[in-house]
Each structure stands twice: as C-alpha cells, then as structure tokens.
Amino acid sequence: MLDYFSDIFRNKQKSYKMVLILSLIDEYEENHNLIFPLNKIAERFLAYYRHQSSTGNSADAPPQREASNWNDYTLAQTRTLLKTPIDALSSILEFNNDQQTITFKSSIMDQLDDNVIQELKEYALNELDSYNNQLISNELGAAFSLQDTLSEILNTYLDAKIQAFANHPLGVLLRQTIPEQLRKLPFIDDNYKIQGSIGQGNWANIPWIAVMDKRITDKIQRGEYIVYLFSEDMKRVYLTLLQGVTIPLKELGKKEGYRYLEQKVTEMRGLLPLEGMQKDDNIYLTTSGLGRDYQVSTVAYVRYDQGSIPDDDQLLADLENVMNNYKLYVDSLAHEPVEENEPTFEYEEIEPLDPLTVSPRVEQIKAYIEQRGFHYPKGLIENLYLSLKTKPFVILAGVSGTGKTKLVELFAEALDATESNDQYTLIPVRPDWSDPSDLLGYKDLSGAFRPGRLAKVLVKASQPENQHKSYFICLDEMNLARVEYYFSDLLSIIETQKWNNHRIVTSSLINRDSLSSGDQPIYGDLFLPDNVYLIGTVNMDETTHPFSKKVLDRANTIEFNYINLQQYPSDPRSEQQGVVVADNQFLRSEYLKLVDVYQDYSDLVHKTTEGLVKINNILEEIHAQVGFRIRDSICFYMVYNQRFQLLTEDEAFDLQLLQKILPRVQGSSLSVKRVLLKLMQGALGKNLAVNDLMDDASGLYQKWSSGEGDEEAKHSQTARKIAFMLRRLEEDGFTSYWLS
Template sequence: MLPNELSNIFRSKQKSYKMVLVLSLIDEYEVNHHNLIFPLNKVAERFLAYYRHRSSIGNPVDAPPQRETSSWNDYTLAQTRTLLKTPIDALSSIFEFNNDQQTITFKSSIMDQLNDKVIQELKEYALNELDSYNNQLTSNEIGAAFSLQNTLTEILNSYLHAKTQTFANHPLGVLFRQTIPEQLRKLPFIDDNYKIQGSIGQGNWANIPWIAIMDKRITGTTQQGQYIVYLFSEDMRNVYLTLAQGVTLPIKEWGRKEAYQYFEQKVTEMRDQLPLESMQKDDNIHLTTSGLGRDYQVSTVAYMRYDQGSIPNDEQLLADLENVMNNYKLYVDSLTQEPVEENEPTFEYEELGPLDPLTVSPRVEQIKAFIEQRGFHYPTGLIENLYLSLKTKPFVILAGVSGTGKTKLVKLFAEALGAIGSNHQFTLIPVRPDWSDPSDLLGYKDLSGAFRPGLLAEVLVDASQPENQHKPYFICLDEMNLARVEYYFSDLLSIIETQEWNNNRIVTSPLINQDSLRSEDQSIYGDLYLPDNVYLIGTVNMDETTHPFSKKVLDRANTIEFNYINLQQYPNDHRAEQQEVIVAENQFLRSEYLQLVDVYRDYSDLVHKTTEKLVKINHILEEIHAQVGFRIRDSICFYMVYNQRFQLLTEDEAFDLQLLQKILPRVQGSSLSVKRVLLQLMQGALGKSLVVNDLIEDASGLYQKWSSSQGEEDARHPQTGRKIAFMLRRLEEDGFTSYWLS
C-alpha cells in the first residue's frame, strides 16, 4: 500500500504532466541501477519522448504550453527542462530540485519509505491516473462516428461497475456532460433554442443518471419546468425516453404533497393536449422505489422504454427522439402564445446550471497558484479548507497570532477571484474597540431623521443589484474581537439563521426596520437583506487582550486557525508564469444546502457516518455541557459532502479540520472534567486508546511528544491532536485552558 504522502499526489490535475513526470523518473530508476538521484536532462528526454511517441501514433495528447509551437516534434529539450519546473513545483511535497546540480530527488522523509514494491505501486498508480486522463482526451475527440445505440448500450452495460470505481474524472462523466450533449446538438431537429445537459451525479454516483433537452424559453434547469430527458433505471435494465417535469424547486417551494398534486394535474393536462403517438401514457415507468426516482415517476407525462440487450438501431432511436421533440415543441408553442396560468410556478433559475464538481479542484489550484505567485505561502490544505468553509456557510473566522497573514489571505483569496477594492467586491472594515451596537456596521439615523448607512450596508446595497447578483462580494472584518462581537454583530448573526430559498436564491429577513426609515430611504434600505453573494470573513488575534467568543458566534462560523507558520518558506528562485485572475461567478462559492434534507437523499451514507462520529463526541462533551446541536451537525455534514463532491481533501483530513474548527473552540475551563474531555477527544484524534485515568494527574508525556511533532506521525486527525496537546499543556501549566489562548 502506498504511503499517505504518495497516495493522493494526482488528486488535482489539469494536465498529464505530473503523471508523465513520475513515470519518467521511475523509468530512469529502473534502467539506472535503482539510483534515486535523477538528472533533469535524462528525465526531460523521457518526458519529451512520451509526448512525441503518443503524437506520432495519432493518440490525443496535451499540446505543448509554448505559444510558438503546437507540435511536440518541434519542442526542444531546453523548453522541456523549463516546462518540468511546473510539475516539479506541483509535487514539491515529495520532490526536491537541486538547481546547482540540476537533479531531482525524493524528499528524505519519502526516501525512507521507498523500496521496489512501493515504487512499483507508485508506477501503477501513475499509469492508472494517466490512462483515465487519456480516456477523457479520447472521449472529447469523439466525432462523426457517434452512435446513440452504442452509447446507450455502453451506459447500461457499464454503469453499475463504474459505480464501484472512483467518481472524480471518470470517463462516463465526460460522456454524459460533454460527448452526448455535443452530438445531440448536431441533430437537424435540435436548434439553438435548446439546452442539453447530462449528469452522473454531483460528487458521488447518481442512482439514476440522466440526459436532458430543455427549451430555454420555458426552462433552463432540470429542477423545474417541462423538458425531455433520458432516464436510466437504477438497476440499469432499462432507459426511458421521457417527456417529464422538473421536481426539485416545486417540492422545495411547496412541499412534496402539494408538489405531487401539481405534477399529477400537469400530467393530465399535457396528455389531453398533445398527440403523444407511439408513447406510453401510463404510470408504469419503473426507475426505483423511493427518493428522487419516485419523484421522476410521478412527474412523467409520457415515455418510451428501451430494454438492456435490445436497444433499437440508430435510425429508430432518432425517429423516436424526433417524435418526442415534436410533441415538446407543440407544448412550448402553446405556452409562448398564451398567458401563463396563475397556478403555474415561475421559479427563477441561474443560466449556468449546477456547479460541475470537476471544475472546482482546478479552480482551487489556480487560487493557490495566484497566491504563491505573489510571494505568499500558507499551510498545506488551508486554501481548500477556506473554500469549503465559505461554501458551507458565508461566515468564516480566521484566528491566529498577529502577523501570520490572516488579513492578507482574505485579500488575496478575493483578488484571485476578481474581487478587489476598485470594483467594490472587496471591502476591509477595521473593527474599533468602542463598537457596542450594529449601527457602526449597518448605519444609523441622524438628528434630521436621515439614514446614514454603514460600510456593510453600502456593500449589501451594491451586491443586491440585479446586475451584480452573479458576482461574489467579500467583507473582511479586521480584528473583529477588539470589541465584543455579540454587541455589534448580533443582528447579522441572527439574520444568517433566517436563510431560505426564494426563486432559486438564498435570501434572509430584512436587516433594517423599514418603519423607522424615511420614505426616500425606504426604497434603498427598506428591503435590505444579506444576499447569497456576500461572504463575511473575520480575522481575530488569539491572545489575552481580546474578547472571547460566545457559542452563539462559534455555532455560526467555521473557525480556521493557522499559527503554525514556517518562516523558512522563500519565494521561488525562478519566475512562475503569471497566474491569471479567475473571474468567478457566485455559483462557485454560494451554498447549495440549507437543511440536511437537501443532501440526505444523495449522500445518506456520508451523513450517517459523520453523524455517528458526532454522537460519540457528544457523549464526551456532555460532561462539560458543551454538546453540539443540529446546527453544527448540519454544518459539518455539508462540509463533508462538499469535500466528497469536489475531492479536495481526504475524508479524514476534512473531518480533522471540522473537529478543530467546530468542536474544540467549545472546550475551555480549569476543571478535571475539562481535562478528561480533552484526553478522550485525544483518543479519537490518535485513533487508538489511552489510559485516561493514568494521564489525569500528569499528561506531560503526551503533549511533550506532540511539541516535537512526533505525535503527528500515526494520528488519524493530526491537526486536532496537536491543538489538544497544546490545550492540555496550558491547563497543566496555567490552570486554565481555551482554544483561544496562543
């Protein structure tokens, strides 16, 4: 089994360079008497030879990065040596580059774990990842030879087996999201009015994958409206070509009972209105017995069923699709020529559709590269953690000692996404020690009765404008615990909890009492709420000079601590290619889940697994009355689901961060009960038993081991363990401990 340091090195990949680099090193190792010092020139020769050979036999391959040539045959060895610095930097966690000797070696910590068996496993890992990547390139180049019959047959025959494999970057994802939509758009009876979209799930395999054709004049999302969709049964015995209805938004808006009544009414209406020749007009579509599959069955107007092993030929399949399209066109024409009935739902939607999980990891890597290109370095996993935390809830606290770069991180993260001060998408608000109520943030009425908006209110007004709702806005509350957060921030904390879905946007209750405003102010500030494109990030210093946080604050935020700064991180000795700013749509950051029911159907296994862990932790916290409630349970589950969808961290890494950010900040005190709780939590962090009673009197051996970094080696949750060790030390040496003491 590969060491942990090697098992996830290809988790993020934008090109094939990292895999080919590793394979080139291993080839050099195998022919050069197992020498683990690799001359850059030899590696570059093997690297270039791979791309030249693959190009020469006509296989798809990543094009060279240099603009002056599009052929690997014209690419020089010198250019290749320069190119290799990019994947070497990307793998800096395992490789070291000696600029003087122009050699590559494994880091000493990795070298100690290497043997022929490990290197062979690393080779197989790289080959598998490279094959998967190349399959994507091949799928992208499928052209005129496309066969709908062969494609449907392939899906029915392979999908159940595919579900046992890694979801991220699977070739079936490319087939559903890109290849099939691209080919269907070429059909003569499908024009620019139609949006075509396919899905195998978001972050995890869907039980019922689908391919939808939507007329953009009545819907641009599968969550509502009427459209055509191929639905694959959960057992993969059948695929149904259906005229169907979107179920997600009606159920979310009305509840399942009322939504089902609407679906049934619409089914009856459309069956009476349309010819639906050669289509089944009954309720015998069988996708699954529960969940979203049951919703699909209730909302289906008419269908054609194709059975595994007897899929018709392309001519028949295309004739069937054209028939369904003709019925769909008749229905759309009737809607566009007649007024919409009063009981017709008119939910709004985002044109961009659902966030594609495959795009998230490359974007996060771009953010990291942007920050590093500006000469700043942050601990491994911090940017991924910040992204997941903001995605979970738009309020994050960055905690640490002064001078660790908290405020700079917020500014750089926002800047990497195109949010800067000059376009008003980034605002720094320094907190003053004398703040005692929300007026400093939101505003106040002057003696004449006119409303004087605070900085926060001005940002919210700008972010709420229709033309700006797709842009992310960042507000950095700098040193937010110089004043008591509960005093000046209480209104915002309460408002965050009123989030709800409305027309496919997340809205809150109004922030300002409209009755107290003059008529001329009401039009601007009367309906002011916290929109879903505003992200609040507070920086706090962890020392005795600042105010502590209450559980009301901690429950509503992820608290990210980074005190462990490596001063020996230096700027690269070569200039990286200038990293472009990502002009991000708000969809990239916006929360997609507000209640646990939003994720339970698709991620029930992960929700149960995470909740069972929290139940055990609650039994421990009960001794000091610090148990977590539903709000924290849901928040942690959302964080874990996003992480699984986007494949940014391992499951243990993600849960480690949630323990550190959502559980430990609740623990403080001077009693033996607090110490007992910390020791029991340490057991979970280590993943092995401790003799708690023996450590109650003296735990110095435990935390001294962690202070020398020896405790991290075998810990399941090393960051949590390290923090607990520090808290235990403060308790024994000072008689009191808290997460917030530096």
Template sequence: MITQVRSWTHDDNIPDLIGRKKVDWSIFEYGSTVPNDFKVYFYKANGGEEIEVGKGKQVTLIYGGKKYKASLRNVDQISAGRESLQLRYHSNDLKDLMISIFKHSYEFITARKPRDPRNKKQVVVPDELAEYIEFYTTDIPYNYELKLITLEGNRNQQMPNIWWVNQGATLSEEKEEGIIWAPLNGKGGRSQYHWDTMDEVKQGDIILHYANGSLRYVSKALEDCVHAEKPSSMSNSNWDAQGRLVRVEYHPLQPNIPLTLFSQEIMKLQIHQGPIHSGAGVKQGYLFRFKLQGLHKIQEISPQVKWPEFTLFSRTQIEEKAVVTNLPNIVEDQEVTSKMNDIKLFISHRGFHYPPGLIENLYLSLKTKPFVILAGVSGTGKTKLVKLFAEALGATGDNGQFSLIPVRPDWSDPSDLLGYKDLSGVFRPGRLAEVLVEASQPENQHKPYFICMDEMNLARVEYYFSDVLSVIETQEWRQDRIVTSKLINRESLLPQDQLLYGDLSIPDNVYLIGTVNMDETTHPFSKKVLDRANTIEFNYINLQQYPSLAIHEKEETDLTVHNSFLRSEYLQLIDVYSEYTELVHATTEKLVKINHILEEIHSHVGFRIRDSICFYMVYNQRFELLSDDEAFDLQLLQKILPRIQGSSLSVKRVLLKLLQGALGRTLPVSDLMDDASEIYLKWNDNQEENKAKHPLSARKIAFMLRRLEEDGFTSYWLS
C-alpha cells in the first residue's frame, strides 16, 4: 500500500522505509513538517514510542557514515486545532549538506522565489525535476538513515522497460531453458513488430508471461537480447531456425492472475503496440510493450500475489503518475461519429453554426497531423471555432488546456514565440514554451492542449515558426508516446533553466491551429508551411443562419476525452499499409495522376503529402465520417490547390486539367484556354455543385480560373 500526503510518500513494499520527502524550500531552512498520517511510521521506527504533545526528542540523522543532530517535536498548533510533528535541524551543517547535495532544487527554487519576504507563495519543483530525501529505520530508535536522491541520480538510474510475452504452447519449453525466443522472419521472409521488439530487451528489463488466460510468471532479463538459433527443445515449432533470444529468470506468480481482473484497467493506458486490444482481450503475437504503471496497477489488483523484489517500485519511481481511474474513457472507432455529433451539439447550443462536414474535417485534419490552418475572410468565426472545439473536449482557458496566442506583425524569429535569454543569461520563456512545459507534465499527458495562433500570417510564418515546423517533422514513436527533437539547445541555457527548458520538445498532446486572413496586411505562405498543414478555408458564408430560440431538451454530457482521441496513430505509410492496402493504392493512384498534371508548373507533391493524405483517408474510413469522395475532395482542396499560383498559360492549363478530375468529366481544355468564362460563370449561379464529383475543389478551381482571366494572376488565397 502507498500513502501519499502532500510532499511525503510511504510505500509498504520498500523495507524499512519511514517516508520519502520531496525536496522543497523548508529542507534548506529548518527541516520539514511531517503530515499527521506519517506519525505512525516515525513512531514505529522509534520502537513504538510516541512523543507527547508539546514535547520533543533528539534524533540522529545518518548520511555517508556521518551523524547529524536534529529534533523531532510534536508541536501543539492551538490556533489550527491540531498537532504537528516537526523535524528540525540543530545546526547549519545539515542545511549546508542539503544545499550542496540538492543543488538543482536549490537553484530552481531560489531563481523563482518571491523577493518580497511578505509574499509566502511556495515554489513547487516539477515532478520530473524533483529530488528526494528518504528516511529509513535503523536498529536504534530515533536514529534514521538518510538516502538523498538527486536529479542526476534519478536520471542515471535507468528504469527497466516492461514487456508482455504471449507463450501458450511454448511456455514449458522456454521456462525449462530459462529463455524467451522469437524468429527473425516468418513466411515469405517477412518479420513482425512483435518479434522485432525482442531486439530492444535489455539486461534488467521485466517481462510478464501470459498463457491460457492468465499471467503465470514474471521474469528479469539476465542479459541483452542476442541473435541465436532456435533451441532444440522447440524443434517441433514451424518457425525459422534463425531468431532472437533473451535469457531470463522465471518467478511464478501464485496464484495466477486472470486477464479478466485487469484488462479493462490496462486498456485505459493506451499502450502503443501493447498486448490488449479494444475488446479487452489479448492480441495475437509474441512480445509486446507494456508500462511500469500497468505493472503497478496489476500488483494493486492482486495483493495476494507475492511479487519478487525486482518488480517493486515506489510511486515516485513510476514515470507516469496519472491516476488511471480518473482518466477519461477511451473513444472507440465506432463511437467517433457519436462524439462528433456531441461536439456539434455543444457548438450549436452556444449559438454558432458551421457548414456540414466542417467539424469532421477539422477532427480528421488534427488526427492526421497536429498542425492545421484555418483561412478565410475576417469575422467568419475561425478563432471561435478553435475555442469551441477545444471547450467541447474539456480544454478551456481556465484549466490551461486552451491558449490563444495573438501573433504580432514585428515577430521575426522564434524567440518571440519560444522565449529568449535576457542580458543576465536567464531564459525568459515565450507563451508557447510555457504551454509545452505544462502539457509535458506526466499528470497532463492524457489531456489534449490546444494552441490557437491568431492571425498567424501578420508576420512571416517562416521567420518565427520555422523551428517548430522542422521539429514537428521529427516525430517518432518511443515506447508508447510520440516524441520530437528538442526545440532549444540545452547547452545554451543556464543550469537552473536547463532543468525546465533543456529538454523542451513538442509533446503528442499539443495541437497547433493557426487562423489566417488574406489581405493587404498579411503575408503569403511558403510551400514549407503548406506541406505540413491541412488548410481549411472559410469563404462561403450564409448570413441567414440565425440562433435557435428552441429550448435544448438534450442535456450535454461530459465530453472530456483522452488524448488518444486526437493523437496521431500513424507516422509512416508502413503503419497503415498492411491493413489498408487497397485504400492506400487507390489514393496514391489518384495522386500520381494529379502529380503528372502539376509537374508542368513544378508544383507536384512529395512523400510527405502522399502519406498525409493517405492517413486522412484511412482515419475517415475507420470512423465512417465522410464518403471517400468527400474526404478526397477536402484533401484536394486543402493539400493540393494551395500550392498553385501564377499568371502563365501553364497554370491555366493545369487548373483546367484538375477541374476535369474534380468534375468527373472531360472538358474541351484547348478551347477553354482562350476563354474559360462558361465554366466559372456556372459556379456563380451554383449550377454545377450537385453535378461535380468533388464539388468543393471544383468550385475553388473555377474561382481561381476567374481570377486568372480577370486579373492576370491567380492564387488559392485570392479567390
């Protein structure tokens, strides 16, 4: 059992531990106040002797073989109506020791501590930067052994990875050999990710062994994975002879732990490449990723099982501290449509209405990549849409999950957004950096954070946003999270700033949405920006949409979602290819035809856009939000057409050829090269909309043609 009160923690699984104290300012001043719930642990360490109210005892704190004098007093706080156990230093020796050992905490707190002594605001060190004191019992009452856990110690103490292996028929042979083993390749010479994970197993890693409906063993890897031939004891299997092998030490779990006891709780962790599928059963495969938090949850659910000591960790050692039972429910694929309807209802109840399919499009765009641009004339509700969409998912300005960052025309480099160093060398974070730090906290990693960059192109986006754009492209899976490269050079920061900002990156629960107007006060976008975003346009406005005066009978439910609802699941085409081969081929064939057309004006697309469009189409098919034609129409509109601009006849020819595909019929391109007015005039009268295969793209192309003929120049942004 784990007891946690404020900055103190006690774990029954750690022998002789009295308590663990997170370092705060009191440690550098006088000692610490011990929570009342922890008195029992100190009294037990003192041979069961309790301290009378108003009395105290001298204690000895032992560190590194040296003894330090202190006192333990049971203070009567009359004004508060309670007692308080206080541990106080007797000399400056302990203060000096704490400052010298916990230099990171001391510098962090000192740099942020209010200068005004009347301001009693406490500086809280983030958990990922925290340092700790552990108090242990000794054979002598009132003598406590100290263990000081520094930030370097935490970082250097490599936590083991946790794995889950499905064994079934191979369990007895592998247990007898003291190994786990998987082939390099299967039929056709193709490997599987649940075999490839074997290469990642390192000495000291922990492995949960599942067979026949229950966890039956837990083991510790005795050495790193090696490539080895199939053991002779497994000769009856049909696998290839060449494989991967890890030597392990098996420990039985008695009684065995049935899957049904914990599968629902493990599902909530959303472990990337984990063992539990959406039906709460076990996936087919061999070695899957798992979480330390998941191991801890299973241990809590099965207190009757005696777990070996190497599997026991205190709560503060667990990397992710989010309380699983309080996490929002995971939204399954079949529930996404219902969730979209709830979001639209939430927005309409606040008096706002958007075109059909827009909310679905915004969701699919964010799911595809966490950077979206909303473009259109001023006053069409772009910023409001971002705010309402975020609020519908539980992200508000009050809870810090929605942030509006107005872009200034004088922004010229990333410091305006990320932060800068002042003349003394202290890093002054920008608003984006502050949000990224908050979103990165372990307790917040399941929450989506929305950042609205308002009027994003008042300054040149490439100047102030280039670092962010580049880092977004470095996304990769690491265990069960998507990580990126660092945004700030750690070595350029002072030590106290390195703690908070030295590892700053873009976590996978942050979603960037820029709103843009296109007029004489703004700047156009480069292809570098357009390639990395879905551009959703707001140009067709129905002013006759009025607020409903009807009473809303349906009560709004809590729409708060787990970040997995929005987080990308695919980073490379191989992530979807095996399951959606037909859709990927069909989409790519369309893009190949479009590329042949675009090559004439050197605006053809590359792999980044191909993959992005394929991901969008796959998500749409999975969630059944739009028809395939509607989804591809939006991708043509948002990913292809924004790249086209110019004044040449080649541009006109490209637009006419693209229009053929959007309409789904052949056009007399040669004749229309002289005068295309018959095409765009029909769109002015809405004569063509219901006839087109991709009506949104066809309408846009028609207006781009009109601009080209009337003004001698055209662009996606001018129509």
C-alpha cells in the first residue's frame, strides 16, 4: 500500500502536504474517525508551524501577503490555505464543502488499517524531515552550479509544460533559487533586482532570468537590463544585454517602437566595448512575433547550446563581463542629459497580481457572503469575478427577489467597498431616463454644471490617492428605461480603453468646451478609470425594455433563475470571515487586445477561437454571428480562468456560450429553431437528429424540465437554457433568451 503513496510528495514547493497528512493522522489517532472536520485539521496544521517557529526549528513561513509569521496567522486564513494541499492531494483525499470535512477517497479508505496508517505517518515524517533539512542546507548556502541549473532547465522544461503549472519545482528554481544564488555573487550588489519567471498562471514559451539595475528599470517591460532567455524549443539559452520591448511598442506603436529600439541598440554598441559578445540580430527564440521583437532590442549576447553548456567558471566570467558593460552604460546615463525628443516612460509602481492568491480570495468572498445569510448558485461568484476582470460592465438578470442587487452590495462589501466609504453606490434607474444627463450631469439655466451621481463617483475614483481602491456602481433595474438612450455614452467610452502611464484610461466623458472655466478642472477631463466597475441588475418582464446587441456585446450577462429555497443561514456562532485584503489589481483588467495574451496563451486562444468559428457558422443562418469584440472578450475570460484555476475549461466556455452567444438568438422562424437545435448539439457534445426534431423537440426539452439532462451534457448550463428556449418557441411561437 505504501507504494501507492510514494508519489504524493514528489513535488514539494512547501511542506504543506506532509503537515496536512500528519494532522489527519494525529486527529485519527485521537478520535479514531476517518472523517476529519476542517476546523480541527486547521488547528493542528497551524499548531505545527507555530511550534516550529517558537522552538527555532526550520519550517516554511506563511504566505507573506497575509502574515509575516505563523503567530499572526488566523484560523480562518489557515482553513483557506488548506485548499492548496487538499487539491494537491486530490488523488487520495476528498473535501466536502457543505459539511466542511476531509476524508480519504473510498478506494483508499477500503485499504486503510492501523498498520497502513502508521506506515503513512512514518513516510510523511521522513519526507518532512528531509524537506526541513533541505531548508537548513539552503539557509547555509548549499553548493550551487549555474551550469547544472541551466542544463536542468533546458533538459526538463518541455516535459514540465505538460504537467500542472501551480507549485512546480521549476517555478521555484527560476523564481527563487537562481535569483537567491545570483545575489550572492561578488559583482552583484544591492543596486540590482533579480527576477525569474516561467509564466503567470500558465507556462511561458520563453522562460527568463533578469538582472535589472534599479536606478534605471525594475521591470522587464521597459529600460535596459541583462537577461537569460531560453529558446522555445529549449535548444539554447542566451545571456543578453537588451531592452524591454513591451512598453515602447505599446506607447509608440510597432513601427516607431522598432525605430526607437534600433536607435538605442546602435547607440549602446558604439558606447560599450562588448568584448566576447555577439553583436548581431541572429538571436532565435521562437517562431512568433516576439522573437523578432527580441532581435530588434538585443544589444549583444552570448549563446549556450543544450548539451554543451560551459563550466561554472566560464559562465560566471561571461556574466561578470556583461555586468561590467551594463555598469558602464548605467554610469554613462548619469552624465548625459535626456534629449528633449527622446520618449520617456514614467510608471507608478504597481504590484503584479499573483495568480496563486486569486482562488483563496474568491473563496473568502464566498464565505463572507454566505455568513451574511445569502446563498447563490455554485460557480456564480467565480463567474462574476471573471466577468468583471474581463470587462468592467456586467449585467445580472433574473426573476425578482433572487438577490441580484444584494449580490452586488455583498460582493463589494467583501472587498471593503461600502456606501460609508463611498466605494459602493446604488443608483436606481427611473423609467423616464432618456439621455446621459441623468447619470453624468447637466448644465442648469445659469450655466453651472450639475454633476450626476455617476460623475461624482468617477471624480473621486480618479484621484491619485484612490487609484488602488475599487469602486462599484450598481444600476438597479437598469432596463426600466431604454439602456441605449441613457447609457450610450458609457457604452461607447468603454470601447476607447487604452494604456496610459501603466493604467487603463478612456476618452473624456464630458465635452470640456461645454463647461465653465470653474468646472473644467474637475469635470473637463473626466474619464472611466480602471478602478470603477458597473453592474446592472435587470428583471425581464412586460414592464421593462429589451437589450440591443450593442449592449450585449459589451457586457457579460449573468442570469440566475434556478433558486433553491432550502438554503439557510450559517451558524452565527461560527468564526466570521472578514473583508478580503486586495487592492484594485485583484479586479482590474490586464488585457485590452488579443495581442496582450497571444504569446503566452496561443494554444488556448486558438482552441477558443476554433470553437467560436463553428458557432458562427451556425449563427450565420439568422445573421447573429459574433465579431472580434466578443471573440476577444471570450478569450480573455478563458485566459483569466486558466491563470487562476477557478473553473474547469468546459465550465468556463459553457458560461461564455450562455452569456455572450445565446442572448443574441431570438425570433419565431424555423431558422431560429434550426440554429437552437444545432447549438444544442454542440452543448451536448453529441449528434442529434436535427431534421427529425424540427417538427417536435418536446422530448428534448422535457428531459431538462425533469432535471435529467445535466449529467450527459458537455456544456450543461447552455444546454438547459437552449431547452427552455426551444420550449418557448414551440409553445408560444416566439423565443428569446429573456423569455425562458
């Protein structure tokens, strides 16, 4: 039996898995029960690390974003943290979210007895001792070979890319081990920032390790620095002196950006000796466009081929030589004035979003909402988060009384955005709204500008001291008036988003020339900042107006009509979940154009697009095809989901079909019915006799009415919705996403 467990600790970024197993066994030895309450296990788990810390023994530190030591770490944080090792041990463990318990899988449980449990305990203890001893060795500065390390990356990276990304040992190697060892080199001092990466949430095609002089840059997207770049095919690694390409190309455009980079290369090659380095554009990293970008931006390089990496003495001599050239360049900048026509890129420091922190924070939001007595369908909070991350405009649709408005309030409150701190604003929509003045404001008879409630929020959110805060605006019952009339300016402005000073900005909302000189400084440059999130709630009945495709294209429409009334408040005596500590980086969009994600997620983009092409071929019959805007939005949603691991890929695509595709389908013709049946065929993942069902599809949708259809569908939520739309079409002669 022990052979079965021999692989469960093979990948160890931290000691959490071993300590979790030991906590389970200790609980069993005390109570002789193989159903473990999460709270009890969290107490044992936390007690272990607190004991290690208090006795001075070596142990992993807690996540630094949440606490500096284990004594400051709370039991609630520990319960959230345990999700990581529980998921990592999913081959042997199961977690019951409703009962908050952990058990061994039934296939394991059948083979467990006291002898096997004792063997597992000894195995976990040995692995934990070995791990902690390695920590001590690392702290004492164990021998490090740059040759062995570079060879290991080249030899194992392609195999690693087909394995799970989270907590992979190569990530530890590039992000932690190599930077820590390079900082010990005598020619690298505190002026330098050293950073490595295998990607953000997904394997990068080109991993890297950069050395940046903090006096001129601290990000690889801009400035000049030293970086080891591994080719996509892992046949070679380049030690390079180059320039960051992302920001210059984004600010100047491809043509002018290349010209700027080429001028800098010529200037630096003329300034520096660069002995022992290649000075050409023959660096080859990948077949994609980024390879060309690096060719243009590379000043000089040293190439190392797989299988013939030099020894450590040569590698360190090469690195010191490149460092000496880099130091000469940085020193030269201190004596040269900046040319007036030379572009400068100034950016406020923004902490990058760590993908590994997203899932625990979403769980905290869910716990916060549930502890306040509100329950929402499974996956809804994850969906709302991903939708807001994709684009800051979301529509919540559903029957009256399902808690749409309360969801917005509680979601915001969980992120410490409330009415009392002016970060949450409820704006009830009136039926007589017919233009944007009700939201943005108007000029009175005296010529003074009277700002609307939305304008007041935007002014506050745009202030520099508030840019790290998230602001939520709930447009309650937003379709009581025609959305296209009063919301048209906002719909258009959302499409003007662009990067400026490392932030997302839009065109101005209010015509500056129409304002008085006193109002111009406040409202003249008012735009939609990247820390404002617009969420509309809608009821679809005879008192409301339908949405146009202009609105639907620009929003994720989340519908929840399936209500389980047999949900009850949590025990008020249980430990309460506090607000989630997260700045606006947690919610803010990171991608505006498909090119922003294409390099790192090209496979996912292609797969998603191919699915949409098939759907477009179906929608073409009723002229309801989607365009590039929806294609990009769905790709962004899928990328965020893959990075943060909130839903399965099928679940995420299912929701996007439901929210971005089906709202476009309506009508009474046979063509509409044929389209729905073909879409149902794709959602089920199997062929249907479409021609036979054109006369009578009742057998198809009756299965969903009785709750028998979910298990057999690839995209169950989409299939359920289509079934109800088909029923409406056959019973009423007309169907729509909103009438089902």
